[in-house]
Amino acid sequence: MRGEPSLAPSNVVVCIATYRRPTGLKALLESLNTQEFSGPEPDVTLVVVDNDPANPAHATLGDLSALTRWPVIYVAENTRGIVAARNRALEEAPPDTDFFVFVDDDETVVANWLNALITTQLETGATAVQGPMVPRYETTPPTWIERLRIFDIGPFQQGEQLGFAATGNSLVDAHFVKAHGLRFDTRFNTSGGEDEEFFGRVREAGGVIRAAADAIAYDEVPTGRMxxxxxxxxxxxxxxxxxxxxxxxxxxxxxxxxxxxxxxxxxxxxxxxxxxxxxxxxxxxxxxxxxxxxxxxxxxxxxxxxxxxxxxxxxxxxxx
Incomplete structure (x- = not known):
């Protein structure tokens, strides 16, 4: 764990792995552009890792920096797989990064999303912070989908301690990650579940995960998943x-x-x-x-x- 949290502006890297979702990526970047902060705005960099070099997102969207007010590091990762893309995002982050923030290319976020994640970390000193994920359905879902809350993560009580975090909507202390040499395990490259394994090691290394109740990400659920x-x-x-x-x-x-x-x-x-x-x-x-x-x-x-x-x-x- 780091010492007492500072209220000074932080260097934040938002890590986005994308694969054949130019429409979703554009919607995400547009929602990131609406971010508001209750205090001094942090220094934010977006790292977009495209896992489909043959059909890159920029071929459809053009210069991604035109879609956001923050600097964008855009790279292609030739090795297919979610772990390869996530680790490349960590590697491309500037060396003075304080926090890695993860969000996916099939999500959009509320205007106070990043503020809520950072504020929760500063207030609690948590190693990692998890926000709620709320589904947005492409078509009306079957009743049982909603009754069983298949696609929901949360809601949470603000600041409550959690036993997990997911890369769809989370923040992690970059200094903690570097100090413990943490990376996503390549054995989960095509299976998924890499975040379960990664944040499990964060906890084993003494890290604490807290909830940011207001850091809401909307997860776009296509009909084929319902x-x-x-x-x-x-x-x-x-x-x-x-x-x-x-x-x-x-x-x-x-x-x-x-x-x-x-x-x-x-x-x-x-x-x-x-x-x-x-x-x-x-x-x-x-x-x-x-x-x-x-x-x-x-x-x-x-x-x-x-x-x-x-x-x-x-x-x-x-x-x-």
Whole structure:
């Protein structure tokens, strides 16, 4: 941890990994351009890492710096994968960076988003800060999607301590990251879950994660994700990530293995008790079963590649 937080302006790098979402990237940059601050404005730099050099975003959008009031470092990362893009963003950040902030190219943010993340860090001294993520649906979602809050993260109590953070809407102390040599693990390059693993190591190194209740990011949810099949696939991947992280840490492996059976057992219970009365109950049960199956699959070295080219193609902009 750093010492007492300073109220002086900070050097902030907003890290954006993008892949075939020029429309989403443009919307994100426009929302970043509306940012307001309650005190002195920090020095902000945007690092945009394009993970599709063959069809780069600038070919569609032109000079990205024209879309924002802040300096933009735009680079192409030839190695495909979410981890390669996130690590490149860390590497491209200026050496005097105080905070890394993560946001994705399918999100937009409220006007006080960055102010809320930074203020929470300064007030609490947290190593990392997580903001809520609120879904915006492309079309009207099924009732069970909203009832189960499939795509929501939060809401949170301001400043509450959390056991996780996600790279869709978070800040982390750059000095802490550098001091502990932290990078995203390349073994999660195509599977996703790299943020679960990364922020797990932040906590293991003594870091504390706090919530910024007002740092809201809106997550654009395409119609293709609002299906039972997609939701169960995500549940399997999340369970698979938890199992793989437990194996890598060599701590809690037996407990995680048991939790895999426990999740599957809870799922069956939900199916029998709630399934007959509501679709939400049935899907909740199935999600637990698939999450448990993902955990158990990790113990036989199965890795689910959620960010493979085939699976990613379905919810990206058409590119010519």
């Amino acid at each position: 299906t039972c099949g997609w939701v169960l696939r995500r549940a399997f991947r999340m369970g698979n990530t938890l199992g793989r992280v437990a194996l890598l840490r060599r701590r809690g492996r037996g407990l995680r293995f048991l939790k895999g059976f426990g999740a599957a057992g809870r799922g069956l219970l939900y199916l029998f008790l709630l399934g007959p009365f509501s679709k939400a109950g049935r899907i909740r049960g199935l999600m637990e079963i698939w999450r448990g199956a993902g955990m158990l699959a990790a113990f036989v070295n199965f890795r689910f590649a959620e960010y493979s080219d085939t699976l990613v193609a379905g919810d990206r902009d058409s590119v010519t």
